[in-house]
Amino acid sequence: MTVSHTVSVDLGERSYPIYIGSGLLHEPEFLVNHIPGNSALIVTNTVVAPLYLEAVEQALRAHDIRHDSLILEDGEQYKTVATAEKIINCLLQNRHDRQTSLIALGGGVIGDITGFAAAIYQRGVHFIQIPTTLLSQVDSSVGGKTGVNHPLGKNMIGAFHQPQCVIADTDTLDTLPTRELSAGLAEVIKYGLIHDADFFDWLEQNIELLKNRDYAALCQAILVSCNIKAEVVSLDERESGIRAILNLGHTFGHAIEATMGYGNWLHGEAVATGMVMAADLSQRQQWIDRTVKLRTISLLEQANLPVRSPPEMSVDDYMQAMVIDKKTVNGTIKLVLLKKLGEAVISSDYDPALLEKTLLEA
Amino acid sequence: MTVSHTVSVDLGERSYPIYIGSGLLHEPEFLVNHIPGNSALIVTNTVVAPLYLEAVEQALRAHDIRHDSLILEDGEQYKTVATAEKIINCLLQNRHDRQTSLIALGGGVIGDITGFAAAIYQRGVHFIQIPTTLLSQVDSSVGGKTGVNHPLGKNMIGAFHQPQCVIADTDTLDTLPTRELSAGLAEVIKYGLIHDADFFDWLEQNIELLKNRDYAALCQAILVSCNIKAEVVSLDERESGIRAILNLGHTFGHAIEATMGYGNWLHGEAVATGMVMAADLSQRQQWIDRTVKLRTISLLEQANLPVRSPPEMSVDDYMQAMVIDKKTVNGTIKLVLLKKLGEAVISSDYDPALLEKTLLEA
Numbered sequence: 001m002t003v004s005h006t007v008s009v010d011l012g013e014r015s016y017p018i019y020i021g022s023g024l025l026h027e028p029e030f031l032v033n034h035i036p037g038n039s040a041l042i043v044t045n046t047v048v049a050p051l052y053l054e055a056v057e058q059a060l061r062a063h064d065i066r067h068d069s070l071i072l073e074d075g076e077q078y079k080t081v082a083t084a085e086k087i088i089n090c091l092l093q094n095r096h097d098r099q100t101s102l103i104a105l106g107g108g109v110i111g112d113i114t115g116f117a118a119a120i121y122q123r124g125v126h127f128i129q130i131p132t133t134l135l136s137q138v139d140s141s142v143g144g145k146t147g148v149n150h151p152l153g154k155n156m157i158g159a160f161h162q163p164q165c166v167i168a169d170t171d172t173l174d175t176l177p178t179r180e181l182s183a184g185l186a187e188v189i190k191y192g193l194i195h196d197a198d199f200f201d202w203l204e205q206n207i208e209l210l211k212n213r214d215y216a217a218l219c220q221a222i223l224v225s226c227n228i229k230a231e232v233v234s235l236d237e238r239e240s241g242i243r244a245i246l247n248l249g250h251t252f253g254h255a256i257e258a259t260m261g262y263g264n265w266l267h268g269e270a271v272a273t274g275m276v277m278a279a280d281l282s283q284r285q286q287w288i289d290r291t292v293k294l295r296t297i298s299l300l301e302q303a304n305l306p307v308r309s310p311p312e313m314s315v316d317d318y319m320q321a322m323v324i325d326k327k328t329v330n331g332t333i334k335l336v337l338l339k340k341l342g343e344a345v346i347s348s349d350y351d352p353a354l355l356e357k358t359l360l361e362a
Numbered sequence: 363m364t365v366s367h368t369v370s371v372d373l374g375e376r377s378y379p380i381y382i383g384s385g386l387l388h389e390p391e392f393l394v395n396h397i398p399g400n401s402a403l404i405v406t407n408t409v410v411a412p413l414y415l416e417a418v419e420q421a422l423r424a425h426d427i428r429h430d431s432l433i434l435e436d437g438e439q440y441k442t443v444a445t446a447e448k449i450i451n452c453l454l455q456n457r458h459d460r461q462t463s464l465i466a467l468g469g470g471v472i473g474d475i476t477g478f479a480a481a482i483y484q485r486g487v488h489f490i491q492i493p494t495t496l497l498s499q500v501d502s503s504v505g506g507k508t509g510v511n512h513p514l515g516k517n518m519i520g521a522f523h524q525p526q527c528v529i530a531d532t533d534t535l536d537t538l539p540t541r542e543l544s545a546g547l548a549e550v551i552k553y554g555l556i557h558d559a560d561f562f563d564w565l566e567q568n569i570e571l572l573k574n575r576d577y578a579a580l581c582q583a584i585l586v587s588c589n590i591k592a593e594v595v596s597l598d599e600r601e602s603g604i605r606a607i608l609n610l611g612h613t614f615g616h617a618i619e620a621t622m623g624y625g626n627w628l629h630g631e632a633v634a635t636g637m638v639m640a641a642d643l644s645q646r647q648q649w650i651d652r653t654v655k656l657r658t659i660s661l662l663e664q665a666n667l668p669v670r671s672p673p674e675m676s677v678d679d680y681m682q683a684m685v686i687d688k689k690t691v692n693g694t695i696k697l698v699l700l701k702k703l704g705e706a707v708i709s710s711d712y713d714p715a716l717l718e719k720t721l722l723e724a
Contacts, residue, residue: 038692081447092514097690120482122688123509123520124600147485152454158485159521238486326484328459330400 004030005219007226009142010234014162018142018226020219024169025052025130028059034128034164037099039066043087043114044105045074048132051175056105056130068094072110076262079109079149081157087117101126101164107133107180108140108267112155115146119161127163132172134184134218135268138191138225141166143233143246149262153324154254160238168226170219178304183268185210185303186249188221190275191228193296194245197342199224204295207302244327245344248336249274252362255321259313265306272305277362282338284354292341309362318359367581369588371504372596376524380504380588382581386531387414387492390421396490396526399461401428405449405476406467407436410494413537418467418492430456434472438624441471441511443519449479463488463526469495469542470502470629474517477508481523489525494534496546496580497630500553500587503528505595505608511624515686516616522600530588532581540666545630547572547665548611550583552637553590555658556607559704561586566657569664606689607706610698611636614671614724617683621675627668634667639724644700646716654703671724680721 004021024030042056049071060067070090072078091100102125104114111129118127131141147158173181188210192200202220203210209217229246236243252274256265279293297307327334332348335355339345366383386392404418411433422429432452434440453462464487466476473491480489493503509520535543550572554562564582565572571579591608598605614636618627641655659669689696694710697717701707 081443085443088512088519089514092512092518092686095686095693097686097692098688099691116482120478120519120521122518123507123522145485150450150454152451156454156484157450157482159482160485324454324457324459326460329461330459331457 005223007223007230009162009230011162011237014144016163016165018166018168018230020137020168020170020222020226022170022215024167025055025171028062030165030167031056031059031103031128031130032063032065035065035101036126036164037097037101038064039096039099040101040103041087041091041094041096042067042069042103042105043072043110043117044069045072045110047074048106048110052105052130052132052172056103068096072113076109076149076257076267079113079262081148083113084117084120084148087114088121091117091121096125098122098125101128103128103130105130105132106136107131108136111136111140112146112158113148115144115161115163116148116158119146119159124161127161129163129166131166131168133176133180134173134222135180135187137168137222138184139187139229141168142226142229144237153321154258154262155326168222170215170222173213173218179266180268181211181213182304183266186268186272186275186300186305188225189296189299189303190248190271191225193275193338193341194248194336194344195228195232195342196224199228200299200341204299207299211303241346244334244346245336247327248338248344249278251322251325251327251333251335252277252318254325255318256310256313258321259317260310265310269306272300272303273307273309273362276300276307277309277358278335278337280362281335281350281355281358284357285337285350288338288340292338295341315356315359367585369585369592371524371592373524373599376506378525378527380528380530380592382499382530382532382584382588384532384577386529387417387533390424392527392529393418393421393465393490393492394425394427397427397463398488398526399459399463400426401458401461402463402465403449403453403456403458404429404431404465404467405434405472405479406431407434407472409436410468410472414467414492414494414534418465430458434475438471438511438619438629441475441624443510445475446479446482446510449476450483453479453483458487460484460487463490465490465492467492467494468498469493470498473498473502474508474520475510477506477523477525478510478520481508481521486523489523491525491528493528493530495538495542496535496584497542497549499530499584500546501549501591503530504588504591506599515683516620516624517688518686530584532577532584535575535580541628543573543575544666545628548630548634548637548662548667550587551658551661551665552610552633553587555637555700555703556610556698556706557590557594557704558586562661562703566661569661573665603708606696606708607698609689610700610706611638611640613684613687613689613695613697614639614680616687617680618672618675620683621679622672627672631668634662635669635671635724638662638669639671639720640697640699642724643697643712643717643720646719647699647712650700650702654700657703677718677721
């Protein structure tokens with residue numbers, strides 16, 4: 001018997017549901033009810049395929065949906081235009097038409113590449129997300145951002161393309177490596193910081209349960225996170241304003257990822273350190289108390305996340321990477337900073353000298 | 363003194379104007395009023411750059427808009443993902459942010475690639491079309507279809523991305539090679555066939571003036587063509603139905619282009635032959651009179667366009683290429699056919715044996 005929650009992402013004709021719960025992969029209806037045509041391509045990777053591909057194929061077989069599977073290498077370093085082209089080659093070689101559905105089975109990298117391929121194949125085909133990591137369940141599967149990396153910057157090539165539905169089966173977290181569970185918790189903690197002080201308190205109280213993969217605690221954390229993200233995305237689908245608060249820690253984090261080489265720091269780890277830097281600059285600006293910064297550091301540390309910048313990175317390394325951030329306009333770096341616990345702002349109204357101090361001492 | 367017409371493409375918040383007239387390239391306001399940021403990248407090719415790049419650069423300089431130019435090779439064979447990546451590299455290397463505008467200066471190939479790069483750079487930036495061929499003025503600049511080719515099919519990778527505006531300076535047609543003028547007339551004739559019998563009559567009466575580049579006749583032909591396309595696109599922006607009638611002759615035509623190698627047959631030439639094949643099948647189905655087919659052939663011949671299939675192409679060549687057409691669903695090839703002069707339908711309700719005859723005897 002499956003217990004599940006549903007979060008609705010409200011985007012007019014592009015609205016879709018997120019199903020969250022245990023055992024969803026073994027309930028074919030969640031998937032097949034959202035496949036409008038009678039063909040599909042499952043895109044997954046070498047780590048996830050042995051664990052969950054059979055369950056998805058079985059659901060499609062049971063409903064006579066013609067399907068192919070493509071198993072990619074695992075890792076952020078494969079999140080490239082070349083990999084998106086691989087997916088498109090597979091679609092064309094197997095004669096998938098414009099009514100086909102792409103099913104992303106895996107973490108954020110699989111979701112982002114597959115979504116991008118779905119956005120540009122024949123000018124857009126259907127897309128379903130089955131996120132199998134905590135990070136992708138709370139973050140990349142919500143909001144329709146798809147894309148691939150460029151050697152000069154992360155997610156520089158992409159599109160907004162909303163899925164038909166998202167199926168977050170919490171059972172898949174049982175097989176998630178501990179390091180990736182922590183990386184997902186970084187994004188969960190982010191939602192508390194930017195939007196919900198009570199949730200931040202709850203996370204402080206439940207961090208041990210979450211680390212121990214307590215089912216009820218994880219389910220609650222995913223539900224609240226998806227609700228917050230869905231609310232923010234509904235207000236600003238294409239990120240012309242408020243949506244950018246979801247990038248707390250990401251401008252610093254992307255700089256770390258790009259400088260250190262994609263895949264060496266996990267995205268969530270880089271974001272954790274980036275959030276500490278954002279909190280640090282917010283405190284230097286006297287927008288938040290020192291306590292908020294210290295609580296942030298402490299919670300991230302309890303989640304086994306890095307809170308210090310890699311020692312080999314200089315201020316210049318950061319500045320060079322940050323100037324090509326997507327939020328940068330006319331050379332001015334916009335940052336997501338904290339006004340208080342539970343409230344973020346997008347601002348270029350910070351003292352550059354204080355930013356330099358943050359970068360130096362991080 | 364510039365005389366110009368404006369066609370409004372009505373797509374809600376994505377609406378935009380098409381300016382049509384003589385001398386528009388020397389009136390900077392048409393361009394700069396539609397550039398929201400203060401930077402731009404002009405994308406053009408080796409043929410168009412010596413003729414018109416300076417005029418566009420001057421307009422941007424006069425209004426202090428920081429700009430770069432990228433000059434690509436000329437030809438359909440460069441309409442690839444690799445070329446789109448070149449544009450993106452240029453944008454990143456020159457630090458263009460999300461507020462930048464891409465200006466496509468050239469024919470349909472330049473417009474399609476540049477539009478696609480604009481659609482996927484940082485998940486979408488502004489885009490302006492300055493079409494310099496008759497074909498792109500009446501066709502590819504209207505409606506927001508962007509894309510690149512794949513070895514297995516034309517325009518298989520792409521996105522819908524509407525421009526901020528289209529500037530169709532009819533003076534640019536003075537330098538257009540005769541063969542390309544004819545290719546453009548193929549699409550003009552298409553609008554009469556699918557939507558406006560009176561316009562078809564007018565074209566029969568004015569074909570000599572059009573071939574001789576009579577300014578008033580060309581202006582009228584472009585205006586009527588853009589109006590028809592704008593009307594159809596407004597009804598069905600993402601081609602879920604009626605919009606597909608704009609593809610009269612294109613399913614056959616794409617098969618010719620793909621089989622003969624991109625760039626050997628011009629797109630308009632392949633469409634001309636494809637329209638004859640569509641008329642032939644429509645007549646075999648007894649949907650149109652023989653006269654309509656003969657008038658179609660005669661008008662296309664007067665416009666110096668090919669009306670016979672390349673002798674080296676077999677029925678199998680056609681079928682193989684047509685089965686991966688974007689309109690094909692579950693292996694059934696949908697074709698745009700004529701119900702009468704001035705009225706097209708999208709149909710899979712034709713006799714396959716008659717289709718084979720058309721392909722055999724074309």
